[in-house]
Amino acid sequence: MWDLVLGDRRINSLRLVAPMWNGTRGIHRLGGAVVPEGNQKKERTMLQFLTNHFYDVEALRGYLLQREMSKVHMKNRSFTWLEEQHGPYSAGAFFILKQGGAVKFRDKEWIRPDKYGHFSPEFWNFREVPVEAVDASDCEINYEGLDNLLLLKELQSLSLQRCPHVDDWCLSRLYPLADSLQELSLAGCPRVSERGLACLHHLQNLRRLDISDLPAVSNPGLTQILVEEMLPNCKVVGVDWAEGLKLGPEEQPQDTASPALA
Amino acid sequence: MIRRVLPHGLGRGLLTRRPGTRRGGFSLDWDGKVSEIKKKIKSILPGTSCDLLPDTSHLPPEHSDVVIVGGGVLGLSVAYWLKKLESRRGGIRVLVVERDYTYSQASTGLSVGGICQQFSLPENIQLSLFSASFLRNINEYLAVTNAPPLDLQFNPSGYLLLASEKDAAAMESNVKVQKQEGAKVCLMSPDQLRNKFPWISTEGVALASYGMENEGWFDPWCLLQGLRQKVESMGVFFCQGEVTRFVSSSQRMLTTDDEMVILKRIHEVHVKMDHSLEYQPVECSIVINAAGAWSAQIAALAGIGKGPPGTLQGTKLPVEPRKRYVYVWHCPQGPGLETPLVADTSGAYFRREGLGSNYLGGRSPIEEEEPDPENLEVDHDFFQEKVWPHLALRVPAFETLKVQTAWAGYYDYNTFDQNGVVGPHPLVVNMYFATGFSGHGLQQAPGVGRAVAEMILEGSFQTIDLSPFLFNRFYLGEKTQENNTM
Numbered sequence: 001m002w003d004l005v006l007g008d009r010r011i012n013s014l015r016l017v018a019p020m021w022n023g024t025r026g027i028h029r030l031g032g033a034v035v036p037e038g039n040q041k042k043e044r045t046m047l048q049f050l051t052n053h054f055y056d057v058e059a060l061r062g063y064l065l066q067r068e069m070s071k072v073h074m075k076n077r078s079f080t081w082l083e084e085q086h087g088p089y090s091a092g093a094f095f096i097l098k099q100g101g102a103v104k105f106r107d108k109e110w111i112r113p114d115k116y117g118h119f120s121p122e123f124w125n126f127r128e129v130p131v132e133a134v135d136a137s138d139c140e141i142n143y144e145g146l147d148n149l150l151l152l153k154e155l156q157s158l159s160l161q162r163c164p165h166v167d168d169w170c171l172s173r174l175y176p177l178a179d180s181l182q183e184l185s186l187a188g189c190p191r192v193s194e195r196g197l198a199c200l201h202h203l204q205n206l207r208r209l210d211i212s213d214l215p216a217v218s219n220p221g222l223t224q225i226l227v228e229e230m231l232p233n234c235k236v237v238g239v240d241w242a243e244g245l246k247l248g249p250e251e252q253p254q255d256t257a258s259p260a261l262a
Numbered sequence: 263m264i265r266r267v268l269p270h271g272l273g274r275g276l277l278t279r280r281p282g283t284r285r286g287g288f289s290l291d292w293d294g295k296v297s298e299i300k301k302k303i304k305s306i307l308p309g310t311s312c313d314l315l316p317d318t319s320h321l322p323p324e325h326s327d328v329v330i331v332g333g334g335v336l337g338l339s340v341a342y343w344l345k346k347l348e349s350r351r352g353g354i355r356v357l358v359v360e361r362d363y364t365y366s367q368a369s370t371g372l373s374v375g376g377i378c379q380q381f382s383l384p385e386n387i388q389l390s391l392f393s394a395s396f397l398r399n400i401n402e403y404l405a406v407t408n409a410p411p412l413d414l415q416f417n418p419s420g421y422l423l424l425a426s427e428k429d430a431a432a433m434e435s436n437v438k439v440q441k442q443e444g445a446k447v448c449l450m451s452p453d454q455l456r457n458k459f460p461w462i463s464t465e466g467v468a469l470a471s472y473g474m475e476n477e478g479w480f481d482p483w484c485l486l487q488g489l490r491q492k493v494e495s496m497g498v499f500f501c502q503g504e505v506t507r508f509v510s511s512s513q514r515m516l517t518t519d520d521e522m523v524i525l526k527r528i529h530e531v532h533v534k535m536d537h538s539l540e541y542q543p544v545e546c547s548i549v550i551n552a553a554g555a556w557s558a559q560i561a562a563l564a565g566i567g568k569g570p571p572g573t574l575q576g577t578k579l580p581v582e583p584r585k586r587y588v589y590v591w592h593c594p595q596g597p598g599l600e601t602p603l604v605a606d607t608s609g610a611y612f613r614r615e616g617l618g619s620n621y622l623g624g625r626s627p628i629e630e631e632e633p634d635p636e637n638l639e640v641d642h643d644f645f646q647e648k649v650w651p652h653l654a655l656r657v658p659a660f661e662t663l664k665v666q667t668a669w670a671g672y673y674d675y676n677t678f679d680q681n682g683v684v685g686p687h688p689l690v691v692n693m694y695f696a697t698g699f700s701g702h703g704l705q706q707a708p709g710v711g712r713a714v715a716e717m718i719l720e721g722s723f724q725t726i727d728l729s730p731f732l733f734n735r736f737y738l739g740e741k742t743q744e745n746n747t748m
Contacts, residue, residue, distance in 0.1 A: 048408055051407055051408050052408065058407050058408075061407050062405075062407055065405065065407070143398060168417075168418055169398050169416070169418060171418070172418035172474075172475055172476075172478075173475060175474055175475075193415075194599070194617060195415065195416065195417040195418065195419075195478075196418065197599070198417065198418075198599045198600055199418050199419060199420075199600075201599070201600035202474075218617070219617055222617050222618075223617065226598060226599040226617065227599065229598050229599070230598050230600050
C-alpha cells in the first residue's frame with residue numbers, strides 16, 4: 001500500500017527519469033540536452049511530486065532506471081568468442097550491425113540493417129577483408145562497447161553522430177585507431193565536451209573532423225580554433241567561427257531599400 | 263456542547279461555562295477557538311515539530327553503529343560503501359561527524375583533482391584503476407532518483423612524468439609494473455616527446471612516461487556533492503560538530519607468548535557542538551578516523567601513542583598537516599589543448615585549466631623549506647623563486663606569464679612513508695583508519711572506502727588487498743615506500 005512519507009526532500013530539476021514513461025525512446029534522453037515543453041513539464045513535476053512522497057514510486061523508478069542501464073550494458077558486451085571464431089573484422093562488424101549501424105568492408109558495398117534489424121550474413125565470409133568505414137549514428141555504443149569497435153584496426157572513417165552514450169571517456173579510447181583513421185564525425189553527441197576533444201590529438205592522420213552541434217561544449221567557436229591548432233592537417237568542420245561574435249552597431253546589414261550611393 | 267480536543271485534559275473545566283458568556287448560545291470566539299484547535303491538531307500529527315520536548319535536531323543521534331570522524335571525500339566514500347555493501351537494507355547505522363560544513367580547510371575541495379595510475383606500488387595502481395572506473399560510471403554508482411546526473415568535468419588528458427638520467431631506470435621498472443596491473447602507460451624518448459609536444463624543452467630529460475587512458479583531472483567538489491547526496495539518500499546521518507573525547511574500556515589480555523597487552527575498546531564518542539559547550543555522547547561500536555590532516559589529534563584522543571616510545575602502545579599515528587600551494591596563471595602563448603598534467607624532473611607540475619590559456623600548478627617543497635601549516639596563507643615568493651624557474655626551463659613559453667590567483671591546502675602527510683593508513687589499529691580494536699594519503703587521497707578514495715567497508719563487514723580485504731597499508735608497519739618499521747609522489 002502507499003506509504004506516506006512526510007519528508008523534507010528537495011525537488012530537483014529532472015532529466016534522468018521522465019524518459020522511463022516514454023517507453024523505449026527513454027534512454028536516448030539521458031544526455032540531458034532536451035528542452036521540456038509545457039505538457040511534458042507538467043508530467044514531470046507530477047512524477048517528481050509522487051517520487052518525493054511515496055517510497056513505492058521512488059523504488060519503481062529506480063528499478064526502471066536500472067533496467068534501462070542493464071539493457072545498454074547487454075548491448076555493449078564483448079564478443080570475444082566471435083572474434084576467436086571469425087576474426088576481428090567480422091566480430092566488430094557484427095557488433096555495429098547489431099546496434100543498428102552500417103559497415104563498409106574494403107571494396108564492398110555498405111551493409112545496413114533494414115527496418116526490422118535484419119542484415120545479410122555475407123560478411124561472415126570476409127575473414128581477411130578489413131572494415132573501412134563505420135556509420136554508428138544513433139547507436140547506443142558506450143565505453144565498454146568500444147572494445148568491439150577497436151577490433152577494427154584499419155578503420156578509415158567513423159561516424160558517431162548523435163550517439164547518446166559517447167562521452168569524453170570514450171574519446172580518450174580512440175587512440176589505437178590513430179594510424180588509419182582519417183574521418184571522424186561527432187556531430188550531435190550530447191555528452192561530448194571540449195575536454196574529450198582534447199584527446200583527439202593522438203589521431204594525427206585525421207583529415208576531416210566534424211564537431212558541429214555539440215551541446216555540452218561551452219564555447220564552440222573557441223573550441224574549434226583550439227582543435228584546429230591541435231590538429232594542423234585536419235579540416236575541422238562544424239562551427240562557424242563567427243558564432244558567438246556580435247555585430248557592432250555600425251555593421252548592421254544595410255536596408256536594401258536604401259538608395260545606393262549616387 | 264463543544265468537545266474541545268486538548269493535549270492535557272482540563273478535567274471538569276471542559277464542560278463548565280466561562281464567566282462572561284451568554285446563556286445558551288455559541289457566542290464564543292468561534293474563529294479563534296477553531297484556529298487554536300487546528301494548531302493543537304497540527305502539533306500532534308506525526309512529522310511536524312512538537313513543542314513538548316526540547317529541540318535536539320542539531321545534535322547527533324544517541325546511538326550509532328559506525329561513527330565516521332571527518333566528512334571529506336574519504337569519510338563519505340567509507341559511508342557510501344558501508345551502506346552499499348551491507349547485507350540488509352538499513353542494517354548499519356552510520357553517522358558522519360564533520361567539524362566544518364563549509365569545508366573551508368578540507369583537503370578535498372582545495373585539491374587539484376588529478377587522477378593517475380603512475381605509481382610504483384601495485385596496490386596504488388589498482389586503487390587508482392578502480393577509482394577511474396568508479397568515476398567513469400559515477401552516474402550508475404551515485405544515482406539518486408529525481409536528481410540531475412553528475413558532471414564531473416573530467417579531462418582525460420593524461421599525466422606526463424619526466425625523468426632525468428638517474429631516475430630513468432626506476433621509471434622503466436615502474437612502467438613495467440603499471441602495465442602488468444593494466445594501466446595504459448607508454449614510455450617516450452626525448453625525440454618522441456618533442457614530436458608530440460613541440461612546446462616542451464627536453465633538456466635534462468632522459469625518459470618520459472605518458473598515461474593514455476583513465477588519467478586526467480576532474481572537479482573534486484562535484485564528487486563530494488554527489489557522494490553527499492547519495493549517502494544522505496541511503497540514510498546516513500550527518501552532524502556538524504567536533505569530536506572531543508572517546509570513552510573507552512580496557513582489557514588486559516595475554517598473547518600466545520604470555521605477553522600482556524592492553525586492548526582498548528571505544529564505547530562512546532563525545533561530539534561537541536559549534537560555539538557552545540553542549541555535547542552529545544554517541545554510543546557506537548566502530549569509529550573510523552577519516553579526519554585527514556587532523557587525524558593525529560583524533561588518534562591521540564583515543565590514546566594511540568601514549569606509552570613508552572618504541573613499543574606498540576607508544577607508536578603514534580605519523581600523519582601531520584603539510585601546506586601545499588597551487589598557483590593559477592595566464593600565458594597566452596602557452597601549450598595547447600592537448601596538454602597533459604606535466605610533472606617535471608624537479609617536482610614542479612602544471613596543467614591546463616579551461617579553454618582560456620590558464621594554467622595551474624605548483625611544486626612540493628623540500629623538507630627544509632616546509633611552510634608552517636598554522637594557516638592557509640599563500641607565499642607568493644615561493645612561486646617566484648622555486649616554481650617559475652623550473653617551469654620556464656621546461657616550457658619556454660612560460661617565461662612570460664602572469665599569476666592570477668593562488669590558494670593553499672593541506673596534505674595529510676604521512677611522515678613515515680607517504681602512503682595511506684588503512685585498517686584497524688592493533689590495540690584500539692574498534693578504530694579504523696582511512697587517512698594519511700599524502701596528496702593522493704582524492705584519487706584513491708573510492709577504492710579505499712570500499713576496502714575499509716569490506717574490512718568492517720567481512721573482516722578482511724576482499725577485492726584489493728591493502729595489507730601493506732595497515733598500522734602495524736609503523737611499529738615494525740617496514741616502509742611501504744611510494745617512489746612517485748608529487
